Amino acid sequence: xxxxxxxxxHPWDDIKASIYAKTxxxxxxxxxxxxxxxxxxKALISPAAAPYLEQMAQLSHRLTQKxxxxxxxxxxxxxxxxxxxNICTYCGFSLDNKLKRRTLSSVEMLAExxxxxxxxxxxxxxxxxxxxxxxxxxxxxxxxxxxxxHFAHLSMEVQPLDEADYVRLIPEGLNTVLVYQETYHQEDxxxxxxxxxxxxxHYRLDTPDRLGRAGIHKxxxxxxxxxEDWRTDxxxxxxxxxxxxxxxWQTRYSLSFPRLRPAEGLLQPxxxxxxxxxxxxxxxxxxxxxxxxxxxxxREEPAFRDQVIKLGITSISAGSKTxxxxxAVAPESLEQFEISDERSPAEVAAMLRRQGYEPVWKDWDAAxx
Amino acid sequence: MKTQPLxxxxxxxxxxxxxxxxxxxxxxxxxxxxxxxxxxxVTVALKRVDVxxxxxxxxxxxxxxxxxxxxxxxGVRTAKEAVFAAQLAxxxxxxxxxxxxxHPDPKYLxxxxxxxxxxxxxxxxxxxxVLPYIHADPVLCKRLEGVGVAAVMPLGSPIGSNxxxxxxxxxxxxxxxxxxxxxxxxxxxxxxxxxxxxxxGADAVLVNxxxxxxxxxxxxxxxxxxxxxxxxxxYEARLAAPTAHAEAVASSPLTAFLD
Numbered sequence: 001x002x003x004x005x006x007x008x009x010h011p012w013d014d015i016k017a018s019i020y021a022k023t024x025x026x027x028x029x030x031x032x033x034x035x036x037x038x039x040x041x042k043a044l045i046s047p048a049a050a051p052y053l054e055q056m057a058q059l060s061h062r063l064t065q066k067x068x069x070x071x072x073x074x075x076x077x078x079x080x081x082x083x084x085x086n087i088c089t090y091c092g093f094s095l096d097n098k099l100k101r102r103t104l105s106s107v108e109m110l111a112e113x114x115x116x117x118x119x120x121x122x123x124x125x126x127x128x129x130x131x132x133x134x135x136x137x138x139x140x141x142x143x144x145x146x147x148x149x150h151f152a153h154l155s156m157e158v159q160p161l162d163e164a165d166y167v168r169l170i171p172e173g174l175n176t177v178l179v180y181q182e183t184y185h186q187e188d189x190x191x192x193x194x195x196x197x198x199x200x201x202h203y204r205l206d207t208p209d210r211l212g213r214a215g216i217h218k219x220x221x222x223x224x225x226x227x228e229d230w231r232t233d234x235x236x237x238x239x240x241x242x243x244x245x246x247x248x249w250q251t252r253y254s255l256s257f258p259r260l261r262p263a264e265g266l267l268q269p270x271x272x273x274x275x276x277x278x279x280x281x282x283x284x285x286x287x288x289x290x291x292x293x294x295x296x297x298x299r300e301e302p303a304f305r306d307q308v309i310k311l312g313i314t315s316i317s318a319g320s321k322t323x324x325x326x327x328a329v330a331p332e333s334l335e336q337f338e339i340s341d342e343r344s345p346a347e348v349a350a351m352l353r354r355q356g357y358e359p360v361w362k363d364w365d366a367a368x369x
Numbered sequence: 370m371k372t373q374p375l376x377x378x379x380x381x382x383x384x385x386x387x388x389x390x391x392x393x394x395x396x397x398x399x400x401x402x403x404x405x406x407x408x409x410x411v412t413v414a415l416k417r418v419d420v421x422x423x424x425x426x427x428x429x430x431x432x433x434x435x436x437x438x439x440x441x442x443x444g445v446r447t448a449k450e451a452v453f454a455a456q457l458a459x460x461x462x463x464x465x466x467x468x469x470x471x472h473p474d475p476k477y478l479x480x481x482x483x484x485x486x487x488x489x490x491x492x493x494x495x496x497x498x499v500l501p502y503i504h505a506d507p508v509l510c511k512r513l514e515g516v517g518v519a520a521v522m523p524l525g526s527p528i529g530s531n532x533x534x535x536x537x538x539x540x541x542x543x544x545x546x547x548x549x550x551x552x553x554x555x556x557x558x559x560x561x562x563x564x565x566x567x568x569x570g571a572d573a574v575l576v577n578x579x580x581x582x583x584x585x586x587x588x589x590x591x592x593x594x595x596x597x598x599x600x601x602x603x604y605e606a607r608l609a610a611p612t613a614h615a616e617a618v619a620s621s622p623l624t625a626f627l628d
Contacts, residue, residue: 067529070393357394367415369444
């Protein structure tokens with residue numbers, strides 16, 4: 001079983017046309033529906049929904065509060081390596097980008113971890129590029145074993161792996177895997193990923209299936225907004241989520257919506273997404289799916305983050321560094337992308353409290369699995 | 370007005386309102402609301418507390434003599450994981466009471482009856498006071514009773530939905546035939562729902578979302594306290610039968626032969 005036949009039954013141009021054909025009547029029907037369908041979702045992300053943004057925001061706020069309460073999860077990325085054999089046109093770690101490559105040793109990981117623990121973090125996201133010789137499954141296993149005693153919850157955003165690799169890593173404390181398709185536009189995907197293992201569109205597309213079969217607790221999906229028409233790409237994300245929830249019903253899901261940020265000497269976004277449009281997308285995801293977790297990173301500006309967290313977001317990062325060693329070992333090295341919100345975790349937590357949210361640092365326990 | 374106390378596993382409760390600790394906007398507000406609720410049994414998710422930290426924020430706000438802790442296993446997907454988590458909770462929180470919840474479905478958090486029964490049987494043997502969160506399934510309740518649980522906790526509607534007693538028909542059967550206390554857990558969204566459960570004969574209710582996410586959680590906790598008390602008094606006072614709305618008929622075509 002895989003997502004592929006469903007994906008192939010939804011040609012890009014047809015989907016795009018159907019989204020842009022949505023009318024205000026379709027939006028109103030979607031808003032009034034007790035349970036919304038993928039067709040309703042198309043209406044909610046369409047240009048026709050723009051005048052209904054306030055209504056969508058109010059609904060999204062209420063639904064999120066009912067499910068997740070007045071709480072906000074906090075997590076932080078821990079970059080382990082910037083070695084990478086892929087060329088990605090938008091990424092600072094791209095193989096053809098000249099920068100000093102570094103992969104953290106266990107001692108260095110612990111030094112980074114100590115800083116994050118000191119800030120109060122218990123959920124960390126381990127990030128690497130794709131360098132299977134040096135930063136392969138053995139390395140990832142070592143990282144999990146090293147860090148597991150220090151954190152309640154470990155996530156990973158690394159290269160897609162084989163099912164057997166996930167089966168091997170899960171008992172070592174791997175709870176969550178984030179794997180973004182970047183774009184579901186097959187031809188453009190090839191343009192943005194011309195070299196390296198990542199250029200295999202289908203291997204990446206099948207990754208959530210491999211994760212599901214391996215029994216992962218939680219997975220995160222998304223596209224990199226700016227590569228292609230965001231409405232169409234995000235429809236495919238929703239379609240993928242719908243399939244996964246039906247198939248791997250014991251897995252939790254989260255969605256992200258990173259907007260392409262300037263990175264060293266790289267691609268400028270092909271498609272700009274405005275703040276209003278990002279809010280529209282967040283609300284549309286929530287109106288489609290009341291239970292999915294929605295995550296917002298430090299890519300976004302502080303003033304925008306402070307407002308948008310109320311509109312459907314359930315987890316945020318703070319104090320992030322996107323370079324390996326960025327917290328303690330090598331704070332001056334080059335980052336994967338520029339972050340926009342440079343406030344400390346304590347400042348962000350204080351902001352959350354001012355808005356009536358309890359910052360949640362721990363919502364998992366190593367004893368649970 | 371004095372009502373019969375509730376006894377579970379030899380412990381007597383004056384309050385029939387059990388409470389949850391999630392979704393509050395701060396631990397201080399949670400504490401204030403739970404105090405206002407009069408609750409004597411509060412459930413706390415093992416995953417939320419840092420048991421290694423003696424000064425854990427949640428536990429610190431729950432350290433009042435009137436609160437007994439009811440650790441829950443939220444997050445586990447199988448009986449095996451539940452038994453492991455329960456043992457950790459017992460050691461860390463120094464109580465053998467346990468709200469057993471196994472919901473492998475993270476979307477609606479619906480309980481797995483098969484794994485719950487398996488885990489309950491094992492945990493009872495290990496000396497736990499087990500309160501399982503389950504569907505409003507009368508047969509399952511009897512099976513759980515058979516393996517020795519201290520109470521059953523059927524749901525009123527999906528957890529966090531605030532939809533009230535959608536399972537009313539089945540709750541009535543469960544209450545009618547249970548030999549252990551019945552605590553309606555999940556879905557209670559308004560004080561009137563809680564009152565209705567108690568009027569029906571439920572021994573207690575467990576409420577979380579409806580208090581934590583209310584505009585004023587402390588006031589809402591107080592409202593639930595009053596509703597639960599009212600519901601119990603009404604149950605003990607025996608409700609009058611509902612009046613028939615059919616109008617009296619002048620002639621008696623079916624009974625005239627008796628005249």
